[in-house]
Amino acid sequence: MGRQMKIVNPYVETGTWLRGSFHNHTTNSDGWFPLETVYKMYGGYDFLGISDHDKITEHVSEREIPTVFEATEVSSPQTHMLLVKPPRSILENYSNEFTIENYQRFVDLTVENGGFAVLVHPNRYFSNFWNLEDMFKLENFLGVEVYNGDGNPEYDIAFDKWDALLSSGRKVWGFGNDDSHVYGQEKRAWNMVMAKENTNEAIVDAITKGNFYISTGYGFDGIQVDGNTIVVNLRSNELLDKMYKYVTFFGKDGQVLQETTGRIKQATYACKGDEGYVRIAVYLEGGYSAFSQPLFVE
Ligand SMILES: [Zn+2]
Ligand SMILES: [Zn+2]
Secondary structure (H helix, E strand, O other): OOOOOOEEOOOOOOOEEEEEEOOEOOOOOOOOOOHHHHHHHOOOOOEEEEOOEOOOOOOOOOOOOOEEEEEEEEEOOOOEEEEEOOOHHHHOOOOOOOOHHHHHHHHHHHHHOOOEEEEOOOOOOOOOOOOHHHHHHOOOOOEEEEEEOOOOOOOOEOHHHHHHHHHOOOOOEEEEEOOEOOOOOOOOOEEEEEEOOOOHHHHHHHHHHOOEEEEOOOOEEEEEEEOOEEEEEEOOOOOHHHOOEEEEEEOHHHOEEEEEEEOOOEEEEEOOOOOOEEEEEEEEOOOOEEEOOOEEEO
């Protein structure tokens, strides 16, 4: 018998791919546009979260987006944390002071309420960022915003911190959000969620299980495991299949395990067993991308 290997694939359950962003602002905090305009800017999205700073904006305006999430961005001067579906009661005696104790309390109350917490723009060194040691001290949060659409490539991507958490054995998912404040920041980065149906509960359920990926325009049709091999089916159709793709398989500490390029619609990686985890990034020629969650190799 060969070496025993277990590959934990979050992309097992079937459903429909739904598109949405959880982290966006309105005039209720420092966004430029009122809620009803933000809804229009996100026309075509399946779900949308509004996360004004230290406030819960109620979804009162008319909208076509089928599913909306109440959210807030806990915004101390040091670090920011997104709470999706927090209980409104967190605003009683509210303080955004950054202590692990205070932030942990917000995380736990939100999880109890059927929501989740995401540590956002962890590398925004010019203002609000996360020290890795604080990220390790906090528990029970679901993920890290590894792609923030604000638009500064030096500060708005954080694959390094995600890899550091994953490499130490923390099971946290990667999120992509616009963090939109002004016109032109909408629809840059989002999450594609494989949900049973388009409801708050089904989306949170899929997100909690890691059955989603980050997109800036390209995507995955599905990711399967066949024996010890990870099979990545890239989004495919007659037009896309003619285009050049760059697929990278990353493992522990962000190490590049394999690169596969070509006018392909599938890429495979045979696991050796010592990867810790494998996550996949794909770029379509032109730069549109998608980033998978990790598949843990145990
Ligand atoms: Zn922020
Ligand atoms: Zn924000």
